[in-house]
Amino acid sequence: MSGSLYSQASADFKRVEEAIRFIEENFKLQPSLEQMARTVHLSKYHFDRLFKRWAGISPIQFMRFMTLQYTxxxxxxxxxxxxxxxxxxxxxxxxxxxxxxxxxxxxxxxxxxxxxxxxxxxxxxxxxxxxxxxxxxxxxxxxxxxxxxxxxxxxxxxxxxxxxxxxxxxxxxxxxxxxxxxxxxxxxxxxxxxxxxxxxxxxxxxxxxxxxxxxxxxxxxxxxxxxxxxxxxxxxxxxxxxxxxxxxxxxxxxxxxASTGKINQYRWGSARKRAMIGREAAVTAIERLNQLG
Missing domain, CATH: 3.30.160.70 (Methylated DNA-protein cysteine methyltransferase domain)
Incomplete structure (x- = not known):
């Protein structure tokens, strides 16, 4: 990935981070795609496209990796x-x-x-x-x-x-x-x-x-x-x-x-920690699907 693409990924992350913070604060309400998109001032279509570009999966799929059951x-x-x-x-x-x-x-x-x-x-x-x-x-x-x-x-x-x-x-x-x-x-x-x-x-x-x-x-x-x-x-x-x-x-x-499955604080921000865990889970899931396919 070139430097310019890293710049794009870094810019995307700023909005992804805001959305993850919103999910952290409202997780029990299971926010919709439209609600997540609204927090970063995008339409749900643009937000979904941005998120897939960054993570490889949709925001709704990504949110599943953040559930206590999954962790x-x-x-x-x-x-x-x-x-x-x-x-x-x-x-x-x-x-x-x-x-x-x-x-x-x-x-x-x-x-x-x-x-x-x-x-x-x-x-x-x-x-x-x-x-x-x-x-x-x-x-x-x-x-x-x-x-x-x-x-x-x-x-x-x-x-x-x-x-x-x-x-x-x-x-x-x-x-x-x-x-x-x-x-x-x-x-x-x-x-x-x-x-x-x-x-x-x-x-x-x-x-x-x-x-x-x-x-x-x-x-x-x-x-x-x-x-x-x-x-x-x-x-x-x-x-x-x-x-x-x-x-x-x-x-x-x-x-x-935590042993309870809770994702605790992180030296560089809990939203960034969730982003890393979720993105790695997405990469692993995609690789597994490719192997099966």
């Missing part, structure tokens, strides 16, 4: 898939579409230096989930966050807080190439592996590694993650580690929900 069913199925993956010896690395993600934590000495002497290249780019800030070092991606209503300054501050001693240089061209690789929809060619460089406690890093094993289209609970890393009762600590994830989307913290 509870996915929790049960996903838990079985994760157990199978662990039994097969998969840990520490994961697969996202055709992306192979490798994971590297900083050394204790580097952790203590808080990025002092580290050169970071960053840039703002459009994605299907709105504008993002992506930052890299010579060893890999060290930050990926999304720009919310607060604007770019908040995202830059989060990057600075994560690597306070670093030298940060904006270079859009190099960052854009990586963003295109991450969000590409063309699976004809498997891209080069993407390496992540993260800074966290041993517990946080173990949680983030566990997140990488969650397959696309699946959701798991905080308890599931705790059990996977050998701390089944540390639900609150797991939740805190998930919330501190510095590399959104690639380390898929959006795939962790």
């Amino acid at each position: 509870k069913e996915r929790l049960s199925t996903s838990r079985s898939l994760m157990e199978s993956a662990m039994n097969a010896g998969l840990s520490g690395t994961g697969r996202l579409h055709d992306l192979f993600v490798t994971f590297e934590g900083v050394t204790p000495g580097e952790f203590k230096r808080q990025g002092d002497g580290l050169r970071i290249t960053y840039g703002f780019c459009d994605t299907p989930f709105g504008e993002c800030l992506l930052a890299t070092t010579e060893r890999g991606i060290c930050y990926l966050g999304f720009v919310g209503a607060e604007g770019r300054s908040t995202a830059l501050r989060e990057l600075a807080d994560t690597w306070p001693g670093s030298e940060r240089v904006e270079h859009l061209a190099s960052v854009r190439l990586i963003v295109e690789q991450i969000f590409r929809s063309d699976n004809a060619k498997i891209p080069e592996p993407i390496n992540l460089q993260v800074k966290g406690t041993n517990f946080q890093i173990n949680v983030w590694k566990a997140l990488l094993t969650i397959p696309e289209g699946c959701v798991v609970s905080y308890q599931d993650i705790g059990a996977q890393i050998g701390h089944p009762k540390a639900v609150r600590a797991v939740g805190n580690a998930v919330a501190m994830n510095p590399i959104g989307y690639l380390i898929p913290c959006h795939r962790v929900i």
Whole structure:
């Protein structure tokens, strides 16, 4: 997908996000297509077309992926898939579409230096989930966050807080190439592996590694993650580690929900989390239909 198409997808997402917020607030009323369209000041025909362009399915179909019944069913199925993956010896690395993600934590000495002497290249780019800030070092991606209503300054501050001693240089061209690789929809060619460089406690890093094993289209609970890393009762600590994830989307913290099936708050907005879960569910459903067809 080219940069111009990402710009279109990002523009579409702004309206999709508004509609999802409306669905969140009025879910029990099961809003109609016309009611959803009215919230973003479009006719139901234009809204339906825009939504299908962004998600690949209709808003009504998408809303089904947000029901408690659906998320509870996915929790049960996903838990079985994760157990199978662990039994097969998969840990520490994961697969996202055709992306192979490798994971590297900083050394204790580097952790203590808080990025002092580290050169970071960053840039703002459009994605299907709105504008993002992506930052890299010579060893890999060290930050990926999304720009919310607060604007770019908040995202830059989060990057600075994560690597306070670093030298940060904006270079859009190099960052854009990586963003295109991450969000590409063309699976004809498997891209080069993407390496992540993260800074966290041993517990946080173990949680983030566990997140990488969650397959696309699946959701798991905080308890599931705790059990996977050998701390089944540390639900609150797991939740805190998930919330501190510095590399959104690639380390898929959006795939962790409450054991009740409820989709909780997200560092970059609950509507964006629902959008990611729903879009991945749609992609999985479409692939399944294509395989059957």
